[in-house]
Amino acid sequence: MSTDAATPDPSQTPLAFGQRLKILRTRRGMTREVLAGLLGRSTEWVKALENGRLQVPRFDTVLAIAEALRVRDLADLTGRHVADQGLFVGPGHPRLAAVAAAVNAMPALSNRPAPPTAHVRARLDAAWKARHSAPNHRERIGALLPDLILDAQLASRHAAAPTERRAAQAVLAEVYALTQFFVAYQPDSALLWRVAERGMVAAQESEDPHAIGVSAWLLAQAHRDSGPDRFEAADSITMDVLTYLQPLLPDAADSVLSIAGALQFEAGYTAARRGDNPRAWSFWDQARKTAERLPADYYDPITSFSRAIMGAHATTVAVELHAGGESVRQAARSEATVIPSRPRRARHRIEQARAYHLDGQPDTALTILDQAFEAAPETIRYNGYAKRIILESVEAPAPDRRRRASELATKVGLLAG
Template sequence: MPADATPDPYTDPLAFGQRLQLLRTRRGMTREQLGGLMGRTGSWVKAVETGRLKTPKLHLVLQFAELLRVRDLSELTGDQSVHVDLFVGPGHSRLPAVQAAINRFPLSDSAQAPSARHIRARLARAWQARHEAPNHRDVIGALLPDLIRDAQRAVRQSDRATDRRAAQAALSEVYSLAQFFVAYQPDAALLWRVAERGMIAAQESEDPHTIGVAAWLAAQAHRDSGHFDAADDVTAEALAYLTPLLPDTSDEVRAIAGALTFEAGYTAARRAETGTAWRYWDQARDMAARLPADYFHPVTSFGRAIMGAHAVTVAVELHSGGESVRQAAAADAMPIPSRPRRARHRIEEARAYQLDGQPDVALDTLARAHESAPETIKYNGYAKRIVLEESESRHPGRRQRASALAVKLGLLAA
């Protein structure tokens, strides 16, 4: 390695503090920002990074891992003997078939393609199944290979420009569905292929709603990888494109614009920009209020019912313990007409209670999330962090409950 090269914390035998500093700078966070989110100071973070303070205890290491979106705990600790995947779930049994369908580009396939209308009807059923099934990854993983192949055929076999644009819109939505399956699977490159192909197909479709959905998913992929500036750029570009259309457009376009507005606030919260985060949340709430009372966007879950859950997420990402619990008490998860989205909200509530020093309530809430949609919590790094932390609790009852949940999540052997 050249003398002036930046060391790689994933391969070089660095001390904990050095790894922390490199991962923090790669995420674009200052010491003051990271310290504030931990309830500490920037000088405390500096003391850890420079080795003046010894390696923190497990609960603080897990907090660092959560804030820096460390996918494998060994990336932060340097201990290669124990790998604990936080923001990567176990490879799903249907992943190989989905991978093969995404990676395959048959050019001599003579099978007749179904119409874009037929593909959209299948997509509508797939989204409904995803929202209703506790094992939603298994359900959509079974549907995706045929959907991907048929949508690709429809694009290739379209003769007229209007038919081709409709087929591209359907293909982009298939990739959107695939991104929900591929997210947090152990194949980051596949996620980016899906996100990029979805965006390209959306642009070719020239359909505002399709473009908005692809941008929403691309922004999430950037943010979850720690690329906050890229997430902001995608969101801003999409909103600049959609905003002039809003006075005279469909509810689905208004909903995707609202979802993108909240995403801008979500990213701001991840940056610890409190005022900006809540300002975007306020704007998104106003946009949701203009939709029908029972409206629920099938991809983003945007609508009036989701705004309470979004408020919890903003408060939690800002690490405001008391505000998080207040928002959790005000939010009602039951009107959310989606099992995986309700489970995700329960996980956010659990984060709120953990921040507020109520670990028993947090564990109870995670148990409810597991009942709603086991596959959601199994792939959620925040839930794993809480369970791992409490499995080390000094309170026997709490430790036992956390360990039992850890077994269900595959974090501990039975």
């Protein structure tokens, strides 16, 4: 008999919290020992929770469990819908429907004339600049994407000469990359996968190493963010494309060298998620050496890969390895103001906040999350880690921390004003 057939679905069957916890942990392929380590608890505590010998824990502990298991809908764990159930999924952006319609449109049926590829390229470059400079970056690119997607599709469809067609496919792949940044952490996972896979197809049609690398970088992230059972798929994509790029690197252009470095870090990021300390830092070090081959002022507009980003990447590795002291050391060493992109700077502030929170310094974590909000409010609104820290502090015993957390929660949209 199939084990899956005999296992109740926690999203469909009325189950106790402990039963749901055990099912979700098992589906992730995670042992009690590993989960206990991630939560700073004993294996016996996890077992007692699963067996119903302990009551449902406090909300902050439930959020910690959801983070460890990468539960995207908190109702799958708790069995009931609560106000902030989408821990790792942000709210649906008002422009999501228009972007989805453009992705799903049939260019062959459109009466729009096909624009020159160079024209689409110029608009795409402007869209990337808008994303990096705007605090409301999702709003800015969400307004640009529908027309950009349709025109990139038309340009690639109507390109005549093989060289022109390959160039148009490279631009289309990059438009899908920008689209994935908009769609990520929104409540339409099917759309995200469609965008990621179409981007990979267009990139391969382009035969452009940078386009192929970027699409693989994003597709690997989609797999990794789906949970531990997809880590192997993420690694497979990352390593296959790194092998493809390797012969090109001695004389590579900065853009190709940069995507190779970004992929090296992605391999380290996935290793850190696994808890593989030596492999995580080994790949980070490879990425650092690659970054040192780039000009000092180089900054990739898609991946943010650069010399400036390596400190932020080190913070992320330490946090994902749950190394509290090392996380704080890396967070203090890496200064976010050197990152020229507002959303990427905000993302790094969130990683710094995670480091201080992990090290038992919640007040410092809240201060840094305030800085993240000032850099790019739309980044923090869609980040599950930031939401978890804020909501945990809202229930803190210390009155001042509760007040500060409540004010931030209201600004972020987690609490009604």
